[in-house]
Amino acid sequence: MASFQNQVVVITGAGAGLGRGMALAFGREGAKVMVSDIDEESGQETVALVQKAGGTAAFYKANVAHYHQVDKLMAVTVEHFGRIDIGINNAGIGGGQMARLADISLIDYQKTIDVNLSGVFYCMQAELKQMLAQGGGKIVNVASVAGLRPLANASVYSATKHAVVGLTKTAAIEYARKNIRINAVCPVFTHSNMVQSMFDQSPELEQKLVKTIPMGRYGQPEDVAQAVLWLCSEQNNFLTGHALPIDGGSAAV
Numbered sequence: 381m382a383s384f385q386n387q388v389v390v391i392t393g394a395g396a397g398l399g400r401g402m403a404l405a406f407g408r409e410g411a412k413v414m415v416s417d418i419d420e421e422s423g424q425e426t427v428a429l430v431q432k433a434g435g436t437a438a439f440y441k442a443n444v445a446h447y448h449q450v451d452k453l454m455a456v457t458v459e460h461f462g463r464i465d466i467g468i469n470n471a472g473i474g475g476g477q478m479a480r481l482a483d484i485s486l487i488d489y490q491k492t493i494d495v496n497l498s499g500v501f502y503c504m505q506a507e508l509k510q511m512l513a514q515g516g517g518k519i520v521n522v523a524s525v526a527g528l529r530p531l532a533n534a535s536v537y538s539a540t541k542h543a544v545v546g547l548t549k550t551a552a553i554e555y556a557r558k559n560i561r562i563n564a565v566c567p568v569f570t571h572s573n574m575v576q577s578m579f580d581q582s583p584e585l586e587q588k589l590v591k592t593i594p595m596g597r598y599g600q601p602e603d604v605a606q607a608v609l610w611l612c613s614e615q616n617n618f619l620t621g622h623a624l625p626i627d628g629g630s631a632a633v
């Protein structure tokens with residue numbers, strides 16, 4: 381039997397990149413995956429890919445920056461699949477134009493806070509209420525290595541990811557005796573649309589940044605997916621409150 385057989389997993393931002401990679405990985409392991417994204421077309425594509433690989437998935441469109449849409453997403457997941465065993469709070473944006481702090485527009489500032497910080501907070505609130513009612517669960521928030529140390533020209537993005545690590549660690553101790561484990565993953569640059577748009581803004585950055593990764597390559601969505609499966613597995617029942625770098629050794633430097 382696959383290790384996540386019949387477990388219900390909800391993944392935000394699962395229409396592309398890391399979220400799609402995690403949806404496919406959980407689907408392969410027998411989970412029932414609620415794919416959510418602001419973009420219906422790409423979300424439905426992820427559902428089709430999970431199903432093509434023999435997995436079970438459904439789609440619900442939600443913008444994580446809106447509390448009521450997140451609340452509805454979690455309610456629909458419970459209606460459809462009966463419970464929420466695992467919440468993967470992955471939806472996030474890069475923060476707009478790369479710029480030093482004084483030059484960041486207030487529009488980019490607010491949007492980044494709304495999606496990357498409020499979005500994770502709303503998801504955690506709704507997931508925790510359900511997990512408390514059903515007697516347990518697991519949450520993984522997708523932060524970033526930029527949540528562990530600064531990322532020049534992306535101060536607001538970095539601030540939101542530090543905040544996600546703070547939400548993760550604090551909630552982990554608050555619910556440690558409620559059979560709810562809460563961790564974060566902190567990927568380094570990983571191939572996705574988000575990273576591609578950053579490299580499109582500055583092609584020389586692509587050559588420069590890879591040299592800062594000891595393993596000498598950028599991450600792949602599957603690298604993150606495998607770490608998340610491991611964090612959520614039953615073999616890890618004593619592991620909570622961590623912010624795990626998935627970074628080819630970057631955080632060790």
Ligand SMILES: NC(=O)c1ccc[n+]([C@@H]2O[C@H](COP(=O)([O-])OP(=O)(O)OC[C@H]3O[C@@H](n4cnc5c(N)ncnc54)[C@H](O)[C@@H]3O)[C@@H](O)[C@H]2O)c1
Nearest residue numbers: 393395396397398418443444471472524569570572573574
């Ligand atoms: N790719 C990287 O190098 C990297 C590194 C560290 C952390 N991360 C984090 O991983 C997560 C996923 O990033 P990615 O690289 O796969 O990006 P991506 O842009 O490829 O995919 C993000 C997905 O989220 C969706 N989305 C965007 N805003 C949304 C919203 N308000 N509500 C719901 N869905 C929304 C998009 O439609 C898209 O499908 C983000 O939180 C990002 O900060 C990425």
